[in-house]
Amino acid sequence: MKLLVLGGGGREHALVWRLRQGESVSKIWCSPGNGGIADEAECVAADAKNVAALADLAARLGADLTVVGPEEPLVLGIADEFARRGLRLLGPTKRCAQLEGSKIFAKEFLEQHGVATARALGVYDSADAARAGVRKVPGAMVLKADGLCAGKGVLVTSSAAEAEAFVERAMERREFGDGGARLLVEEALSGQELSFIVLADGENFLPMVPTRDHKRVFDGDRGPNTGGMGAYSTDGMIAPELERQILETIVRPTLAGLAKDLEPYRGFLYFGLMLTPNGPKVLEFNCRLGDPETQAIMARVDSDLGSLLAACAVGELRRASLRWKPGASLCVVMTSGGYPGAFETGKEIEGLPEAGAMPNVAVFHAGTAKEGNKYYTRSGRVLGVTASGSDVRQARDAAYAAVARIHFAGAHYRRDIAETAGVLTPVGR
Numbered sequence: 001m002k003l004l005v006l007g008g009g010g011r012e013h014a015l016v017w018r019l020r021q022g023e024s025v026s027k028i029w030c031s032p033g034n035g036g037i038a039d040e041a042e043c044v045a046a047d048a049k050n051v052a053a054l055a056d057l058a059a060r061l062g063a064d065l066t067v068v069g070p071e072e073p074l075v076l077g078i079a080d081e082f083a084r085r086g087l088r089l090l091g092p093t094k095r096c097a098q099l100e101g102s103k104i105f106a107k108e109f110l111e112q113h114g115v116a117t118a119r120a121l122g123v124y125d126s127a128d129a130a131r132a133g134v135r136k137v138p139g140a141m142v143l144k145a146d147g148l149c150a151g152k153g154v155l156v157t158s159s160a161a162e163a164e165a166f167v168e169r170a171m172e173r174r175e176f177g178d179g180g181a182r183l184l185v186e187e188a189l190s191g192q193e194l195s196f197i198v199l200a201d202g203e204n205f206l207p208m209v210p211t212r213d214h215k216r217v218f219d220g221d222r223g224p225n226t227g228g229m230g231a232y233s234t235d236g237m238i239a240p241e242l243e244r245q246i247l248e249t250i251v252r253p254t255l256a257g258l259a260k261d262l263e264p265y266r267g268f269l270y271f272g273l274m275l276t277p278n279g280p281k282v283l284e285f286n287c288r289l290g291d292p293e294t295q296a297i298m299a300r301v302d303s304d305l306g307s308l309l310a311a312c313a314v315g316e317l318r319r320a321s322l323r324w325k326p327g328a329s330l331c332v333v334m335t336s337g338g339y340p341g342a343f344e345t346g347k348e349i350e351g352l353p354e355a356g357a358m359p360n361v362a363v364f365h366a367g368t369a370k371e372g373n374k375y376y377t378r379s380g381r382v383l384g385v386t387a388s389g390s391d392v393r394q395a396r397d398a399a400y401a402a403v404a405r406i407h408f409a410g411a412h413y414r415r416d417i418a419e420t421a422g423v424l425t426p427v428g429r
Contacts, residue, residue, distance in 0.1 A: 036365025337410025
């Protein structure tokens with residue numbers, strides 16, 4: 001097959017890396033790609049917001065399948081545009097992508113279908129109403145900008161002053177663009193977070209190995225939310241009983257509800273969960289693979305990913321199988337200094353060959369540019385240094401040993417990814 005992968009981050013690099021190892025794939029293009037992806041696929045420039053142009057590109061290249069990495073094209077209706085033209089693409093329709101495109105839509109959907117989630121405390125269309133609403137919340141709360149915000153439009157706080165400042169940032173200063181025009185306020189849940197992703201073909205689905213993300217920028221889960229500072233996956237991360245509960249009370253009702261209310265869901269569906277004393281509850285949806293969860297997942301895939309995705313795209317997942325490498329994997333994200341706030345780019349990155357040559361290590365580029373034989377930083381999240389091992393400790397040691405070989409001015413990373421890894425269970429159980 002000839003594949004087109006859309007996106008230019010660490011998630012897409014990990015996808016390209018795994019896809020090109022399968023016998024079913026003969027050619028990969030990536031649009032727009034990045035400095036590291038250019039070493040493994042042919043990068044093609046395109047506007048991610050122009051779904052018609054992306055369809056033109058897929059048709060011109062003769063791609064047998066297009067795989068969508070980021071959320072924006074999905075929310076803009078790229079799957080509908082490809083279907084209209086008879087082009088094959090893996091990803092949900094625009095209507096289904098509302099699960100990620102609108103936090104308020106997702107909350108109403110969950111409540112309507114009886115899927116466990118945090119209790120909504122208010123939905124606001126104006127800053128004045130939102131300020132008045134958060135002042136009335138007696139304890140901890142979560143504020144969510146309604147639209148797409150690259151994982152940064154969320155605040156967890158018990159301070160009314162902090163909440164009001166977030167309202168100003170989102171709704172008045174429009175720090176998150178149009179994504180902050182509306183605001184959802186909900187109760188804060190306590191427990192352990194889990195990323196649970198499935199691949200669905202409209203009728204059947206296959207679960208990915210569970211992963212856990214680290215969203216805060218500093219060690220000890222301190223500081224503002226980011227797009228993700230690291231993730232890990234390991235055998236036995238959740239007990240079989242808990243996995244069955246997630247599948248039966250969350251995944252199946254969600255997919256059934258989508259098919260009933262909207263359309264059958266096709267593509268990756270990410271369930272951001274909190275494991276609470278009352279069982280797992282949905283925090284958020286992503287209508288695609290997570291980042292950096294993908295890096296940890298791809299390191300463990302032991303199947304021909306291309307043939308699997310092709311089967312999913314035509315509704316024949318029941319005939320496919322998905323195998324996993326035993327053990328663990330772990331990704332450490334290296335960022336530009338100052339991220340997720342203001343940061344500088346254009347810093348030369350050194351040590352990539354040395355890190356990439358280490359056993360069981362893959363260095364995925366998230367935001368790099370290549371000039372000649374040199375690589376330079378281009379965005380906030382720069383690299384996802386990923387390693388595998390027989391257990392979390394071995395994978396962690398290998399990943400951090402690789403990180404130590406990489407240098408660029410202002411580099412920042414968390415030093416506690418998976419430091420307290422263990423079997424995740426609902427709190428109090």
